Amino acid sequence: xxxxxxxxxxxxxxxxxxxxxxxxxxxxxxxxxxxxxxxxxxxxxxxxxxxxxxxxxxxxxxxxxxxxxxxxxxxxxxxxxxxxxxxxxxxxxxxxxxxxxxxxxxxxxxxxxxxxxxxxxxxxxxxxxx
Numbered sequence: 001x002x003x004x005x006x007x008x009x010x011x012x013x014x015x016x017x018x019x020x021x022x023x024x025x026x027x028x029x030x031x032x033x034x035x036x037x038x039x040x041x042x043x044x045x046x047x048x049x050x051x052x053x054x055x056x057x058x059x060x061x062x063x064x065x066x067x068x069x070x071x072x073x074x075x076x077x078x079x080x081x082x083x084x085x086x087x088x089x090x091x092x093x094x095x096x097x098x099x100x101x102x103x104x105x106x107x108x109x110x111x112x113x114x115x116x117x118x119x120x121x122x123x124x125x126x127x128x129x130x
Contacts (some may be wrong), residue, residue: 003067010058013042014109017116020125028129035129038129039117046110054103064074 012019016038028035049056059077062068068076078086079102086105087097095101121129 003062006058006062006065007067007077007081010056010062011081014082014113017042017113017120020120024094025124028125032129035125037111039121040115042113046107073097073099073102075099075106076100078106079112 020035023031029101052060054074056077059068059075063076063102068080070077083097086102086109089108090097090101090105095104121127
């Protein structure tokens with residue numbers, strides 16, 4: 001159960017920059033504070049990877065509980081749960097399915113997430129979310 005909850009939070013954090021586009025802007029005034037701190041949290045996620053030798057705390061905890069026993073790369077969560085999304089993109093770009101290729105793909109994904117957050121904050125929300 002703990003593994004399921006951690007993986008669910010992992011997915012929510014990973015895809016929340018896309019999900020916010022489906023929330024009508026009139027409701028954003030009610031979740032303004034959640035957006036502020038969620039934005040900060042999402043910006044800090046890649047920083048904590050450097051503190052943990054390029055590993056995510058959610059992946060480390062789920063690995064501790066036995067969820068990532070069958071992974072071959074350093075990006076266990078991405079390898080196990082995001083292959084359906086990442087591998088076709090990596091094939092188009094020409095990246096190999098290994099730790100180095102996944103590292104690049106994860107950083108590309110977060111770059112896209114940051115762009116989506118920036119665009120939402122300054123152009124969709126017109127800075128009314130801060």
